[in-house]
Amino acid sequence: MTAKSEKVVASSDFVVSKPVAANSVEPNLRDGREYKESLRDGRSIILMGKEVEDVTREPTLARGIDTISSYYDAQFDPSTRDDLTSIDPKTGRRFSNAWLVPYSKEDLYAHERTIRVSTAQTFGTFGRPPDYGSTKAISFVAWNHLIGKGDSESLGKIENFLDVGRRNNLLSADIVVDVQANRKLAAGEMKGRLRVVEERRDGLVLSGAKAGNSAFAQGNIGTISMPPPAQSLPEECMIWAAIPANAEGLRLLLREPLTSGRENVDDHPLDSLGEEADGILVFDRVFIPSEYVFSYKNPVTANIYNILGQFAFWKIATRLSYRAEIFAGAAQMIVNALGTDHIPAVRAMVAEVVQYAVVLRGMMVSAVEHAQPTESGVMLPNHAFVTAGRLYAIENYPRIMQTLRELSGQGLISRIPRETWERTDVKALLDEYLPGYTVSAWEKNKFFNLIWDMTCGPHAMRVALFENINATPAPALREELYRSYDRSEGIQAIKTRLGIV
Template sequence: MTNTQRQFKSATEHRLKTGAEFKESLIDGRQIWVGGKQIEKVTDEPALAAGVDLLASMFDDQFTDEHADATTYYDEAAKAVVSRAWQIPRTKEELVDRRKMIEYTSLKTGGTFGRPPDLAPAIAVGLYAYLPTFKKKKSLIDGIDPDFAENIERYVEYGRENNLTASESLAGPQSDRSSPKASEASLLKVKSVEKDGIRIYGAKTVGSIAAQAKEIFFTNLGGIQETPADACIWGSIPVNSEGIKLISREMVSQPGSEKFDHPIASMGEEADQFIIFDNVFVPKDRIFNLGDPTAMQYYGPVCIFAHWHVLTRLAVKAELFVGAGQLVLDYLGTGKIPAVQLMLGELIEYQQALRAFVLAAEALAKPTEGGVMAPDAGMLTAGRLYSIQHYPRIIHILQEMCGQGLVMRFGKKAYDNPEIGHYLHDLLPGHGVSAMVKEQLMNFIWDMTSGALAGRVALFENVNASPAPRLRARLYEEIKRNEFTGQVKKLAGIE
């Protein structure tokens, strides 16, 4: 039994929701459109409902011996067991402990939820890591002066106390990039100032799990040369706030299908939302920056924990690719073919490299000005760049290893059919396994590499990690080369 499990069993207090409580919390009047039609509640759409069920199971897992250590910890200040999603790592050991939650949610979703419930809290923790800076910042919008640092502290406490799920939506809608005015048109901006808050108007895009979460964590990023003061804002509000409208993209999963046929796609999805903010009220105590463009420049440092989350999830998914690849060799009897061994070797190389980047980022972690242990930015950026450069190649290799197995899939109903099923059972066995077991593996790999959900995930990985040129630009800014140039000068005898 782990230390967390002992504390859990002996603790009289916890701040955790059950799956049922989480699902009930989502029936709150939020406005969602799917396929052009407004739905009454999130569970009315099968793909969203399946995703909600998956998220609910994560809440229930908090109460199990198997998953308690990965999903919860005992918070000394609160004197209660709370979610690891809101853990503030003060040491490298606590950083490693927090990673357990990322690995858990990544495995739970097969890595197909790019923004699981523990990602948005990572950004809140990132703000917390720079409390001294945000303490010095002041609102540059007349008529309102929130205490940003106090609001950040209070929000992290609120999230921890309420086992809160949030969606982070930072990207702006795609528009005419050649026109600064077009880029600015959809920016979230302050529309008016009131006594106890502000009203904002605009839109955000790729709001993953927004329809399945309680809050929306938002800001404006990129796309314009200089962010206007009225668009310099960090904040968070409930999803059911008046004026919030969620327009869902097309669904790509297979909810309600046989688990045998679609082991991953049957679990539903994090349906990205186009989020409209139509004169939405943001309370004064939910504002973390307002009007100050210098605070917007903290995107990189603040989002460092989110980038660590992204790279860790990709490392976990790479391990799934290696595991699936090994099973292909086992089930097809191709493990002694040198060319196939080399294919698996390339999958292993990718997996080992991503894991190395994660471990290196943690080993080189340093405390921020706020005393929060932050992973190394350079290692995270290089790791994310490596991941997106190689991801298409890794997918292709795994597909190639499967051969016709991905093309010729029949489904459980065909195997169960008395007229034709016996042919499939007799003529399609694997090496030491039945035809159905072999097909189960192919169905898993299909969902991870080839189906509609896999296609969406592959596109998301590239967008979510940031395009390669932007990551290289970040490396140029993040990695200081003075030590390297000094070494060259010394060896070359340059004065």
């Protein structure tokens, strides 16, 4: 294990614009009200061509913020408190599991419990819930024995950043993906690629852009990193750092909303929760103090994205495994609602969804059970199981969605809005004509509204696209599995059997 670096003393003023965790009982936690207040910080957001003055009051963003707010409230709920928080043995105070550096399997299981709660909250449609954002920083601690060779102060800076995030219960987002541009150009010729345009004694000045940035508009901070491949990356683009959402010179250009006007919880049980906002993040000479620049011009850091991403990849795959359990429950409820369990083909389709859930969940259980500490002492799930799980998840996800659609039949096409159902001249007829096997007509209608939001609507399509890109395309995952999976025991067994030296 590498020796710990000296603590870098850094001010939290840069990433915390105002006190956000001021609860007297749990000073490291904040409730939903405090979370919302932390977002009123003068950040620059453009949605549908207009400046958003207050993200907590803009309808599309506000519903997603309300959903995230309930996550923060759940930290104080006795039924979920122990799933979302841990007690710091040094201070005796609770803090969010999002900022828990795992040094044991017990710590990994604490993260698992948190992922299960956040997945249940939105059925996994929020790919960047509050429990995700610190993953890159934790990975920097895990692989400090590699990073520290080129960035001797990196560990101290990261530990300070984790401490700031933990004490303020911050919501962090990923700032990873480079903007899409002419791929014929060399990396240094891409004008939009984020880069350092000025090196100052007290920090760096950045210009350029990043894509994706899911939940950054609804979060507090983001961690800038480099996506693969980075082999030909110019030195001025080799940067890992933290940035607050309200940094001067930073603007977020959001995509069009997908759940706008879908406030009715009966007609849209999931879309009514809002959505994560994605967009292009534009840097116009944005200054980052040295204490929040974790790595710069370090070719080691620039070329180990898949290694640094291991903890994040596990969280992604674990969330998908819990989503898969929801899919299996949905498949069975469709059968129960329609009374189609006597049809062999239907049972086979449900079994396919169950298989997806069981295999994926089994991979994630095995990943934790076979976890090992890195040379820097951080416990990480088995990378081979995680990579195979991610590959299995995204390859089968479209088929599972289509299976749920096919099981539903016309139930997805003939959904009736609540306003129509409540008309006195049609309600009785609908109640009489459309009953389910184990549910009333109205309950069946609401249920298929949920399946629509899960599998068919614009938001569902965004989530499906996000899962595919978020988990890395299948060919790249196969390459990573080929590179990382240890086949030595199998090879040696064959050599021994054949007497090959």
